Amino acid sequence: MKLGANEEYGLRCLVRLGYAGEGGSLTIPEISHAEGVSPAYAAKILRILRKGGFVKAARGKEGGYMLARAPESIVIGEVMDVLGGRLFESSFCETHAGQAAICTRSVDCSVRSLWRAVQVAVDHVLSKATLRDLLQNEEEMNAWVRTIPGPSGLRLMQ
């Protein structure tokens, strides 16, 4: 259960575009330099974001990338799905069944319930966060996290 590179860099590139402001655009070299990744890799990530509908591209001279929608309408959970898939995919039990056709407890599996609970907990945070929330500084972000109902928010600063 690890965060992937696409998720980290993809989100950072998206935040970087958000900083460019409404209608502002950045080129691949600019984003590459700002985030410290190679231009080729930035291009690969931006392509994923474009196919996900979060950014749009303008080609040719004076081209570049810009947000496809307003930051407050870009839900981070959806971005994460595109960049790295879900934690517990619906096909997970089928693809991790080993030699059997499916987990031998498939009709009654407590492990599956646990995965679902973890997925719900993650979604609870990521479905409430929008790109707008990430465009503030770290301290304001921490304050935002505390507004999430339930212990997830309350316990962050321990």
Place this chain on the structure above:
Amino acid sequence: MKLGANEEYGLRCLVRLGYAGEGGSLTIPEISHAEGVSPAYAAKILRILRKGGFVKAARGKEGGYMLARAPESIVIGEVMDVLGGRLFESSFCETHAGQAAICTRSVDCSVRSLWRAVQVAVDHVLSKATLRDLLQNEEEMNAWVRTIPGPSGLRLMQ
């Protein structure tokens, strides 16, 4: 952000050992057959669990694996750490900095706050679950999940 194979199979092998009851032991061929994984892979996973201190092994004829402690004292969060590491490792920002020495916003990074919030949400579920909870059937497990305070539990059955 995906679950890994070790986490899935490792947890399933541990649950299987839990079913063997207090003092009960299972051999690698038995576990392998019950969970539908190859004996070689089961051995690899059980080694990880043994090094983590969750199971102990008896060698030689009449040997096998058994739980090293009572199921209620085996916290799933600790098992998951051993099997697949943390979602947001403390070194994550250092190892995903690209060509720069660190994320260019390292002193004030809202993305980092988000990762921490997700990690807290996951820990909130996994630190409360013990192997004992996983030894019940799926329905009882779902009921248990609902006892977790906060929306993570409440929303599972939607």
Place this chain on the structure above:
DNA sequence: GTTAATCTTGACTAAGAAGTACAGATTGGC
């Protein structure tokens, strides 16, 4: 003590993700 069942270990191969390279297509400016 011999044997057979069992765990132990490190090296090996296969598959997937991370990151790079390069040829091609598009656009604005001259």
Place this chain on the structure above:
DNA sequence: GCCAATCTGTACTTCTTAGTCAAGATTAAC
């Protein structure tokens, strides 16, 4: 029309994870 800046797409290499293999060490039973 030509050029330079830019995005687009596919193929490639590299690194990590998943999974296998084979030789070795330990123990109970006979």
